[in-house]
Amino acid sequence: GESVGLHLPTLSVQEGDNSIINCAYSNSASDYFIWYKQESGKGPQFIIDIRSNMDKRQGQRVTVLLNKTVKHLSLQIAATQPGDSAVYFCAENDRNRDDKIIFGKGTRLHILP
Amino acid sequence: EAQVTQNPRYLITVTGKKLTVTCSQNMNHEYMSWYRQDPGLGLRQIYYSMNVEVTDKGDVPEGYKVSRKEKRNFPLILESPSPNQTSLYFCASSLSRLPGRGAFFGQGTRLTVV
Numbered sequence: 190g191e192s193v194g195l196h197l198p199t200l201s202v203q204e205g206d207n208s209i210i211n212c213a214y215s216n217s218a219s220d221y222f223i224w225y226k227q228e229s230g231k232g233p234q235f236i237i238d239i240r241s242n243m244d245k246r247q248g249q250r251v252t253v254l255l256n257k258t259v260k261h262l263s264l265q266i267a268a269t270q271p272g273d274s275a276v277y278f279c280a281e282n283d284r285n286r287d288d289k290i291i292f293g294k295g296t297r298l299h300i301l302p
Numbered sequence: 303e304a305q306v307t308q309n310p311r312y313l314i315t316v317t318g319k320k321l322t323v324t325c326s327q328n329m330n331h332e333y334m335s336w337y338r339q340d341p342g343l344g345l346r347q348i349y350y351s352m353n354v355e356v357t358d359k360g361d362v363p364e365g366y367k368v369s370r371k372e373k374r375n376f377p378l379i380l381e382s383p384s385p386n387q388t389s390l391y392f393c394a395s396s397l398s399r400l401p402g403r404g405a406f407f408g409q410g411t412r413l414t415v416v
Contacts, residue, residue, distance in 0.1 A: 223402045232306075232392050232407030233345070278344065282400055289361075290401055292345040 201299040208266040210296050212279035215260060221282040224253060224264045227295070228275045236264070236277075241284075266298075274300045304329050308393050308408035315383055315415055323378045323411045325393035331406075333396045334376040335360065336368065338389040339410075345392070351376055352399065383415040 202208045214222075220241035225233040239246045239253045239262075246253050252265040262279055278295035306327045315321055327334065335350035337360075347360030351370040365387055367379040376395075380387060390412050396405035 221400065221402065223400075230409070232394075232410050234407070235401075235403060235405055238402045280345075280401075282402075290347070294342060294344045 198295075199297045199299060201301055202269050203301045204269060204271060206269055208264075208269045208273065208298055210264045210266075210277050210298065212262040212264075212293055213260060214262065214279075214281050216281060216283055216291075217260070218283045218285050219281040220284040222253070222255060222262050223280045223282075223290070224251075224262075225278055225280065225292075226273075226275045227278070233278070269298075269300055271300050271302075274298060304406060306393055306395050306406045306408040308391075308411050311409060311411060313411060313413050315413070317384055317415055318382050321380050321383060321413075323380075323391060323393075323413070325376045325378065325408060326374050327376075327393075327395040327406065328374065329395060329406065330373065331395035331397055332373070333399055334370070335394050335401065336366070336376070336378045337392045337394065338362065338387075339392060340389050348378070348391075350399075380413075383413075385415045387413065388415050389413060 223238045224236040226236050227233045237248045237251050237253050239255050250267045254263045276295040276297050278293045280290045280292045282290050309324045332353050336348040337345045339345050346362045348366050349368040351357045354373050357368050390410050392410050393408040394401050
């Protein structure tokens with residue numbers, strides 16, 4: 190079946206550098222995407238979302254880019270801080286199934302001092 | 303403070319012994335759902351509820367029951383737990399069907415069935 194996946198299970202980034210976490214999806218009917226952050230021992234926390242009518246959306250220190258041509262989603266974190274250490278995962282929603290979200294498996298972001 | 307509260311946080315039980323994991327939200331959200339999180343599989347939806355007395359199966363409902371008698375509470379019931387239900391469980395609430403902007407997840411309940 191169609192699924193959301195991630196390129197890298199672990200990403201190590203120097204503190205202060207920018208982080209880029211990638212996500213690929215295969216369902217061409219997906220029209221809403223969400224990025225979550227999950228810190229150790231906590232539940233997922235919404236970071237940012239984007240609809241398929243947009244290519245880019247910015248939040249505070251985070252930017253999500255959507256490339257519908259290659260079905261690729263990325264989360265960019267500017268000036269990575271120790272508090273950014275967590276597992277990040279993307280999720281997609283099929284426009285034909287507005288009650289269904291498919292979650293990716295996650296990428297662990299490790300901040301190097 | 304807006305929050306979703308799950309209890310207990312940790313539970314070890316034996317096969318076949320009925321258990322209930324409670325979930326409560328204080329945001330007056332209509333939509334609540336339960337997920338399980340397993341290594342290598344990501345979050346999978348068990349059940350969801352769009353309002354009081356309305357519940358629907360998610361992707362992995364087998365072996366679980368839920369109820370929604372009040373808007374704020376959405377307990378997850380395992381009538382006869384089995385070892386394959388050992389997992390990390392999350393309850394979530396949101397204003398809409400999608401757990402996107404404005405959605406809140408609980409802290410999780412780590413269940414071990416022996």
